[in-house]
Amino acid sequence: MALPLVSNSMRKKKKPSLVLTLSSAGLLISGGIATYWLLTQGKPSKELLPGANMIPQDALFAVSLTTNPGQWQKLREFGTKETQSLLDKNLVQLRDRFLTNNGYDFQKDISPWVGEQVTIAILAPNVSKPASKPVATGREATINEQSMVMILPVKNPERAKSILAQPKAAKGGKWIDRTYENIPIKETEGQVEKFSAALLDGRFLVITDNPKTTERAIDAYKGKASLATTAGFAENFPKIANYQPFAQFYVNVPYSAKIATASPNRRLPAQVLTQLQNNQGLAGTMTLESQGIRLKGVSWLNPNTQRVLAVENKAGKMQNRLPTETLLMLSGGNLQQLWADYVLTSQGNPHSPMMPEQLRNGVKSLTNLDLDRDLLSWMRGEFSVSVIPNSPKEGLPENFRAALVFMVETSNRTRAEAALKQLDEVMKNQYQFQVKYTTVGNKPVVNWLGPFGTLTATHGWLDEDVAFLAVGAPVTDRIVPRPNQNLAGVSVFQTTVPREPNPTNGQFFLNVERTVKNFPLPTFVPNQQTLLQATRSIGVSAAVSDSRSTRYDIFLGLKKAGKPAPLPSPASSPAFSATPVSPAPGVSPTPTTTATSSPLP
Numbered sequence: 001m002a003l004p005l006v007s008n009s010m011r012k013k014k015k016p017s018l019v020l021t022l023s024s025a026g027l028l029i030s031g032g033i034a035t036y037w038l039l040t041q042g043k044p045s046k047e048l049l050p051g052a053n054m055i056p057q058d059a060l061f062a063v064s065l066t067t068n069p070g071q072w073q074k075l076r077e078f079g080t081k082e083t084q085s086l087l088d089k090n091l092v093q094l095r096d097r098f099l100t101n102n103g104y105d106f107q108k109d110i111s112p113w114v115g116e117q118v119t120i121a122i123l124a125p126n127v128s129k130p131a132s133k134p135v136a137t138g139r140e141a142t143i144n145e146q147s148m149v150m151i152l153p154v155k156n157p158e159r160a161k162s163i164l165a166q167p168k169a170a171k172g173g174k175w176i177d178r179t180y181e182n183i184p185i186k187e188t189e190g191q192v193e194k195f196s197a198a199l200l201d202g203r204f205l206v207i208t209d210n211p212k213t214t215e216r217a218i219d220a221y222k223g224k225a226s227l228a229t230t231a232g233f234a235e236n237f238p239k240i241a242n243y244q245p246f247a248q249f250y251v252n253v254p255y256s257a258k259i260a261t262a263s264p265n266r267r268l269p270a271q272v273l274t275q276l277q278n279n280q281g282l283a284g285t286m287t288l289e290s291q292g293i294r295l296k297g298v299s300w301l302n303p304n305t306q307r308v309l310a311v312e313n314k315a316g317k318m319q320n321r322l323p324t325e326t327l328l329m330l331s332g333g334n335l336q337q338l339w340a341d342y343v344l345t346s347q348g349n350p351h352s353p354m355m356p357e358q359l360r361n362g363v364k365s366l367t368n369l370d371l372d373r374d375l376l377s378w379m380r381g382e383f384s385v386s387v388i389p390n391s392p393k394e395g396l397p398e399n400f401r402a403a404l405v406f407m408v409e410t411s412n413r414t415r416a417e418a419a420l421k422q423l424d425e426v427m428k429n430q431y432q433f434q435v436k437y438t439t440v441g442n443k444p445v446v447n448w449l450g451p452f453g454t455l456t457a458t459h460g461w462l463d464e465d466v467a468f469l470a471v472g473a474p475v476t477d478r479i480v481p482r483p484n485q486n487l488a489g490v491s492v493f494q495t496t497v498p499r500e501p502n503p504t505n506g507q508f509f510l511n512v513e514r515t516v517k518n519f520p521l522p523t524f525v526p527n528q529q530t531l532l533q534a535t536r537s538i539g540v541s542a543a544v545s546d547s548r549s550t551r552y553d554i555f556l557g558l559k560k561a562g563k564p565a566p567l568p569s570p571a572s573s574p575a576f577s578a579t580p581v582s583p584a585p586g587v588s589p590t591p592t593t594t595a596t597s598s599p600l601p
Contacts, residue, residue: 050426115153381409390473
């Protein structure tokens with residue numbers, strides 16, 4: 001049994017937060033404060049986020065979660081016993097905090113009348129008023145003014161009315177009645193946090209943590225600006241609609257990034273935030289499948305921006321050139337175009353991971369080559385970066401455990417050969433490497449040998465127009481000539497990397513099981529090793545839909561922990577402690593929502 005609610009990170013102070021997606025993604029969903037809220041729309045579209053016509057337009061983030069207990073049971077079956085225990089612990093804590101401690105039981109009090117999905121929205125702090133000072137200098141005001149809304153569709157109006165007519169006694173306060181725009185509202189009085197609830201047309205129960213927020217939701221319902229009328233939302237959200245999803249979400253990217261940047265305790269680095277701000281909106285749908293979790297996502301640009309996306313979906317062949325044991329592959333359709341987009345979004349932005357000019361100067365200093373003229377000018381085709389593990393031959397030392405392999409389809413072989421020849425001269429004269437010319441599979445290649453004779457890198461041509469550079473372990477004989485059995489034919493690749501969108505502009509594949517088993521990874525998030533142990537593989541396919549939007553499909557292949565034991569009943573659950581539930585890894589500890597900690601069983 002599951003009623004989604006927002007997490008506790010906003011209970012102490014309503015701290016603004018940001019979802020990741022992609023990244024992301026994860027998704028990305030992790031929650032806010034104890035409250036419900038509801039509102040309704042005229043005739044909600046099945047293809048839009050439930051309640052979109054009731055959510056004010058300045059929503060930073062919105063997520064809908066299923067109330068189907070069967071889907072929550074399915075989610076609990078994924079992973080390992082350790083991840084199953086972590087998920088169940090969060091579910092029990094939140095059930096006790098938001099239902100049991102307030103006198104409610106989901107099966108008895110909520111399930112009989114609630115609809116298929118519940119939507120939660122986090123609203124921007126005071127966006128309608130001009131800011132008197134930058135967000136970065138008004139942090140406390142930003143944090144304290146943020147509010148939350150929950151929309152609960154009603155399938156049994158009579159049961160919902162009876163709950164609203166006689167709500168449980170609020171701790172330390174009482175319920176009072178008032179009206180706004182002729183709509184009755186129930187409101188708490190005598191508490192620090194004032195909760196409001198209203199029933200609209202008998203079809204939606206709306207609960208907020210702020211009386212003014214309830215009024216804004218009613219205004220949106222009655223025709224003022226809502227999420228449904230936000231630029232790009234109605235056009236793009238249907239692209240990722242799915243039948244009976246586990247979750248759907250929307251992120252107002254630039255404003256959420258700005259608020260998260262202003263938060264003194266933000267988890268996301270400025271480099272990530274600045275790249276997120278390049279889009280106006282990000283939306284996604286999460287579904288549970290037999291072998292894992294699938295995310296369908298879409299991002300779109302601000303309709304007023306001058307920037308346009310190049311519709312070049314020409315990737316999807318590099319996996320045919322890689323051996324079956326490849327651990328990781330990242331591919332794209334046009335490296336030169338990718339660089340041009342990065343330059344456009346990074347110039348003048350102090351938070352960029354690396355300023356374009358810095359990278360240009362670094363390449364010039366290390367190789368004496370001009371990045372744009374000597375290298376990127378001939379890299380207009382598909383490219384890939386991959387990690388291939390070493391398979392050392394008997395009797396030979398294992399100097400490297402894996403090779404980093406770069407492949408690119410060139411648009412000008414003559415210019416490419418001239419650049420590679422220059423690079424050979426630099427390695428020989430500036431770094432004292434030995435440059436050896438030899439053949440592999442009847443194809444000429446160039447080896448760079450370190451001062452002690454260790455093979456460090458190899459470059460050459462796979463076909464007439466595909467150049468490669470392999471750094472680290474000697475793997476050239478596994479890619480030259482093209483392998484008969486390749487990564488594209490491996491079952492884990494086929495079941496992990498989404499087939500849609502097709503054609504694609506780029507793909508990503510990571511064999512998590514084999515990578516974790518063979519290579520130590522730096523720790524980025526809490527419980528990282530536990531989470532990785534529960535994951536088999538990760539796959540992503542992306543494509544530019546049109547000049548303004550990009551589509552993503554992501555699949556997380558997960559292990560199965562088996563049928564979980566029933567959650568402890570509320571009577572046997574330990575009393576809720578003041579210790580907050582940790583926010584999702586990598587997400588700012590501010591109002592977002594996670595699939596593992598938001599719902600209540």
